[in-house]
Amino acid sequence: MKYIKTTLLLSALIFSATSLAADKTATGALAGAAIGAVAGKSVKSTVGGAVVGAGTGAMFKNGEKGKAARKGGAIGAAVGAGAAVVTGNSVLKGAALGAGAGGMVGEATH
Template sequence: MKYLKVTLLFTALIVSSSGMAMDKTAAGAVAGATIGAITGKDVKSTVGGAVVGAGAGAMFKNGDKGKAARKGGAIGAAVGAGAAAVTGKSVLKGAAVGAGSGALIGEVTH
């Protein structure tokens, strides 16, 4: 298991360094999914990592798409934190996933 985690971490570093040629959203999704897979134990953590990573990548874009992604991320973080608080889940995790989802929605709808 340790070998698998080291391999996944090494792969994430390679992808993130070569991510300059990739779209920032795609590079963030790959890096986030890899980190989610390393730290979690199921598919849900991998998908959550991909969403958060893609949202973070979208927020780092320049221009109107980046601005729309940042605005969507802020709204998504507030909604995600509120929903997590109401359901009794982790507010921080809800805010992170909400920000990632909101950033992706903001980027796509722009």
């Protein structure tokens, strides 16, 4: 049953991604959510994958928005890694989630 759910989710994401292919942030969020869902098989991993994917997509944009997203991603990675150390969680996970969130914030605030 889990295999069927995963297949349906990936199929839906592939068909919906074609309409969002012009926006790298949305495409990254969809791809990240799909990878998080398959890898972690939980809502938390799906949301985390979406955040990392959206931030990565935002950082690949050209121009001022991409530059702001990259700057926000660098700051977010440092903050996320620091927070992970303090709370005793994985530093790599904290840095990845921080970079994704920072990239989205950087793009949105520009």
